[in-house]
Amino acid sequence: MILFNSRIQRFRGILSLFCAMVVTMVMAAACGEKKTGVVPHGTVNDSESDDIVTLAIRYKNDAGFRRKILEDSLVNPSNRYAQIRFANYERNKWTQLPEACFLARPVVRADVGATVPTAPQKTGDAWESMEASSYEISEKNLLRRGEELFTRYPAQLAPSMVKALESAGAVSRYGLWQTDGSVGGLVWMVLPGGVYPAVTCSSCHASVDARGEYRPGRPNHLIDSGKVKDDFYGRRTLYSTWGPGKVDVAGDGENNPVVIADVRTVRFQTHLHRTANVKNSLEALAVRIETGLIMAHRQSIRPTSLDAFALAFYLWSLGDAVKSLPPASHPGRSVFERHCGNCHQGTGLSGQPVPTERLNSPVAEHPSSVRGTGYLNCVSLRGVSDRGRLLFGGEATGIDAMFDPQRKAGGHFFGNRLSESALRDLKAYLNAL
Numbered sequence: 001m002i003l004f005n006s007r008i009q010r011f012r013g014i015l016s017l018f019c020a021m022v023v024t025m026v027m028a029a030a031c032g033e034k035k036t037g038v039v040p041h042g043t044v045n046d047s048e049s050d051d052i053v054t055l056a057i058r059y060k061n062d063a064g065f066r067r068k069i070l071e072d073s074l075v076n077p078s079n080r081y082a083q084i085r086f087a088n089y090e091r092n093k094w095t096q097l098p099e100a101c102f103l104a105r106p107v108v109r110a111d112v113g114a115t116v117p118t119a120p121q122k123t124g125d126a127w128e129s130m131e132a133s134s135y136e137i138s139e140k141n142l143l144r145r146g147e148e149l150f151t152r153y154p155a156q157l158a159p160s161m162v163k164a165l166e167s168a169g170a171v172s173r174y175g176l177w178q179t180d181g182s183v184g185g186l187v188w189m190v191l192p193g194g195v196y197p198a199v200t201c202s203s204c205h206a207s208v209d210a211r212g213e214y215r216p217g218r219p220n221h222l223i224d225s226g227k228v229k230d231d232f233y234g235r236r237t238l239y240s241t242w243g244p245g246k247v248d249v250a251g252d253g254e255n256n257p258v259v260i261a262d263v264r265t266v267r268f269q270t271h272l273h274r275t276a277n278v279k280n281s282l283e284a285l286a287v288r289i290e291t292g293l294i295m296a297h298r299q300s301i302r303p304t305s306l307d308a309f310a311l312a313f314y315l316w317s318l319g320d321a322v323k324s325l326p327p328a329s330h331p332g333r334s335v336f337e338r339h340c341g342n343c344h345q346g347t348g349l350s351g352q353p354v355p356t357e358r359l360n361s362p363v364a365e366h367p368s369s370v371r372g373t374g375y376l377n378c379v380s381l382r383g384v385s386d387r388g389r390l391l392f393g394g395e396a397t398g399i400d401a402m403f404d405p406q407r408k409a410g411g412h413f414f415g416n417r418l419s420e421s422a423l424r425d426l427k428a429y430l431n432a433l
């Protein structure tokens with residue numbers, strides 16, 4: 001990302017201050033509660049004891065194990081993504097960081113068009129603490145906690161989202177989804193300086209479909225988090241050029257916004273990120289989430305390792321919700337096997353990363369010094385019919401646009417010389433996914 005938002009800079013340190021300080025009684029009460037009647041970390045419920053529980057406990061207790069996972073999962077040790085993590089994860093400053101402890105509550109419809117709420121004077125029932133609570137480690141509890149973190153944990157402070165909450169029109173203009181319990185998955189977050197909106201995982205990685213149903217994992221390809229930043233600060237910068245469904249996550253001095261991932265299919269992939277810079281596994285995903293949250297909070301606080309694992313396991317579980325594969329007899333299946341099956345393989349319809357040049361991807365021309373590997377992830381096509389934007393930069397808005405022979409942007413021109421009938425069958429197959 002080329003721009004650095006200096007007005008957000010003042011938040012640096014505030015979080016660590018917040019969590020390290022013995023703040024007002026309200027905070028102390030909020031962050032100390034909920035401890036009664038819960039089994040301490042690391043206790044196994046025998047009836048559910050299995051691989052996941054064993055892995056979760058090891059992950060939680062063994063910093064050396066976590067470090068090893070990191071080392072084994074990073075593909076390009078010389079890019080900045082790897083270097084920051086090699087230098088700090090379970091080493092140096094990051095080991096000393098306080099555990100995250102937030103006082104937050106969901107942004108709801110009644111907040112739209114209203115003034116920003118003030119911090120509660122006493123622990124109100126609507127304000128909940130999002131702290132390192134302890135819970136008995138079972139698959140069920142990990143999923144429950146993972147879902148809670150997905151929808152409630154302030155993933156990143158987003159002061160500019162105030163702009164999107166100005167009116168009902170603004171909510172939809174900036175592409176926030178709405179349910180009875182939440183506006184865009186945003187939360188209000190109490191900081192010593194006031195109350196600010198923050199995005200959660202669900203702001204970008206969940207959406208509401210045409211039938212009004214909340215769909216965790218299905219990407220929000222309508223959210224325009226770049227435009228809302230520029231509009232809030234009253235200027236025109238590259239942020240306004242991203243467009244909906246894209247975020248520049250790299251911080252590498254290049255303008256390379258990337259489409260929001262469909263995390264329903266995360267477990268079907270060999271690698272993570274479009275740049276395929278992380279080898280995938282449940283535990284590598286947990287490290288990715290843990291280190292990502294440390295970076296998103298400017299290296300001032302960290303989630304507990306167990307919470308990161310719970311979030312990873314929750315994302316892993318979302319694969320259960322994607323449609324099952326069409327029958328092998330589907331007419332588009334043989335076209336797909338012939339023209340696409342070399343790369344998109346197996347039941348995940350995903351595969352090993354592909355050199356950027358082989359895809360004629362625009363990414364080849366400006367590789368990222370932070371995340372670049374020279375490859376692009378062969379993303380899973382399960383659930384692809386349900387994504388608003390396709391390809392690295394979201395260049396295609398859906399399957400028709402992607403396989404339009406006239407398409408010029410985004411690379412990946414496979415299948416563009418198929419006969420009309422083969423193309424029709426192929427598109428029908430993709431639309432059934």
Ligand code: HEC
Binds near residue numbers: 199205258262311
């Ligand atoms: C502001 C929007 C935004 C928020 C909030 C957000 N993400 Fe993402 N996420 C993205 C984008 C954009 C990508 C694509 C990055 C890439 O491919 O390099 C992504 C990619 C991912 C991936 C990689 C998936 C894959 O298949 O490659 C995972 C895992 C992920 N996010 C998890 C999370 C979790 C967990 C949270 C909450 C703690 C979260 N994200 C919050 C925008 C967001």
Ligand code: HEC
Binds near residue numbers: 339341343354384410
């Ligand atoms: C050489 C390997 C390769 C071949 C052959 C290939 N793909 Fe892909 N496919 C990829 C990679 C890598 C990506 C990710 C591209 C990007 O991020 O820009 C991708 C992305 C896609 C996407 C977009 C998914 C998304 O969420 O962005 C679709 C749809 C797709 N491929 C379908 C097909 C079809 C259909 C064929 C056959 C006509 C095919 N692919 C052939 C490697 C391949």
